[in-house]
Amino acid sequence: MEATAPVKVAVLGAGSWGTALAALIARHGHPTVLWGRDANIVAAIDQRHENPRYLPDIALPASLRATTDFAGALKDAGLVLVVVPSHAFAETLRDLAPHRPAGAGVAWATKGFEPGSGRFLHEVAEEVLGEDVPLAVVTGPSFAKEVAQGLPTALTVHGCEGDFAKLVADVLHGPAFRAYTGNDMLGAELGGAMKNVLAVATGVADGMQLGLNARAGLITRGLNEMLRLNHAIGGKAETLMGLAGLGDLVLTCTGDLSRNRRLGLALGRGQSIEDAVREIGQVVESVQTVDEVMRQAQRNGVELPISSAVQQVLHGEITPAEGLRLLMAREQKPEYPSGLFG
Numbered sequence: 405m406e407a408t409a410p411v412k413v414a415v416l417g418a419g420s421w422g423t424a425l426a427a428l429i430a431r432h433g434h435p436t437v438l439w440g441r442d443a444n445i446v447a448a449i450d451q452r453h454e455n456p457r458y459l460p461d462i463a464l465p466a467s468l469r470a471t472t473d474f475a476g477a478l479k480d481a482g483l484v485l486v487v488v489p490s491h492a493f494a495e496t497l498r499d500l501a502p503h504r505p506a507g508a509g510v511a512w513a514t515k516g517f518e519p520g521s522g523r524f525l526h527e528v529a530e531e532v533l534g535e536d537v538p539l540a541v542v543t544g545p546s547f548a549k550e551v552a553q554g555l556p557t558a559l560t561v562h563g564c565e566g567d568f569a570k571l572v573a574d575v576l577h578g579p580a581f582r583a584y585t586g587n588d589m590l591g592a593e594l595g596g597a598m599k600n601v602l603a604v605a606t607g608v609a610d611g612m613q614l615g616l617n618a619r620a621g622l623i624t625r626g627l628n629e630m631l632r633l634n635h636a637i638g639g640k641a642e643t644l645m646g647l648a649g650l651g652d653l654v655l656t657c658t659g660d661l662s663r664n665r666r667l668g669l670a671l672g673r674g675q676s677i678e679d680a681v682r683e684i685g686q687v688v689e690s691v692q693t694v695d696e697v698m699r700q701a702q703r704n705g706v707e708l709p710i711s712s713a714v715q716q717v718l719h720g721e722i723t724p725a726e727g728l729r730l731l732m733a734r735e736q737k738p739e740y741p742s743g744l745f746g
Contacts, residue, residue, distance in 0.1 A: 414439065424549070490517060541592050599656045604717075
């Protein structure tokens with residue numbers, strides 16, 4: 405499959421990230437239809453070329469179409485890109501299955517696990533859509549606002565079939581957007597999920613004004629937690645040393661456009677989690693993802709001190725200050741007692 409000719413793309417999910425990716429693809433000359441549930445937002449995108457709720461004051465391409473008609477958005481699509489929160493992922497795929505055009509592969513830019521089961525999203529997709537449908541995950545360091553503004557960005561597409569991953573990357577790739585490819589969906593999805601949890605930890609530290617040394621330490625030791633869990637589940641180390649892991653981790657832990665970092669900042673300053681989530685006004689993936697990360701860790705016998713502390717803070721079991729004391733009270737040991745994954 406090649407993307408040298410225009411490919412009709414259906415983007416499912418008209419939030420900030422779905423809108424930004426749909427705008428990017430439309431600017432690259434591909435017929436693009438964005439589906440959303442909110443009729444007011446959809447009308448604003450389709451008629452006024454703006455998303456006033458999620459990307460205010462950013463002009464969207466006039467060629468981008470938007471609709472609330474789910475089946476209509478999918479008609480004749482050669483590629484389907486799902487961009488919904490993780491808790492809505494399975495339901496969206498179930499709705500998609502009977503309407504998916506023959507031969508159209510499915511990619512997603514959703515990060516997280518299936519709530520409750522802790523399954524990776526590619527496992528959910530394989531179960532709902534079948535093993536014959538080409539699948540790919542789009543992930544890496546990217547704030548929707550900057551992509552919508554046309555600022556330089558680099559992402560990676562990991563797929564079960566090399567040709568399909570390249571098709572997705574070709575559609576995304578452009579003058580201000582580099583898209584790489586890989587074949588480690590497991591590691592790519594783990595990185596995209598865990599970085600949200602670790603962003604809460606660095607946000608808490610910054611909210612408590614613990615300094616830049618603490619932030620750097622948390623990012624580095626957080627990467628180690630990602631690597632150890634990734635190794636245990638069979639992911640590739642190089643995936644997490646690239647855009648899907650280290651790149652996304654650094655961006656989300658240090659950039660104030662990150663909802664998860666902003667949640668941590670609010671908690672570190674003494675706000676309640678309810679007030680913080682209400683102020684952010686969008687889904688904060690770490691609130692659900694942290695339980696699934698710890699479920700994976702327990703299932704695979706991997707100790708994750710930072711992620712565990714975040715879980716306890718988000719559940720109100722300890723305060724951020726108590727979480728800090730727990731981490732600092734851990735016994736001294738070699739940085740890598742058993743090599744890179746120790």
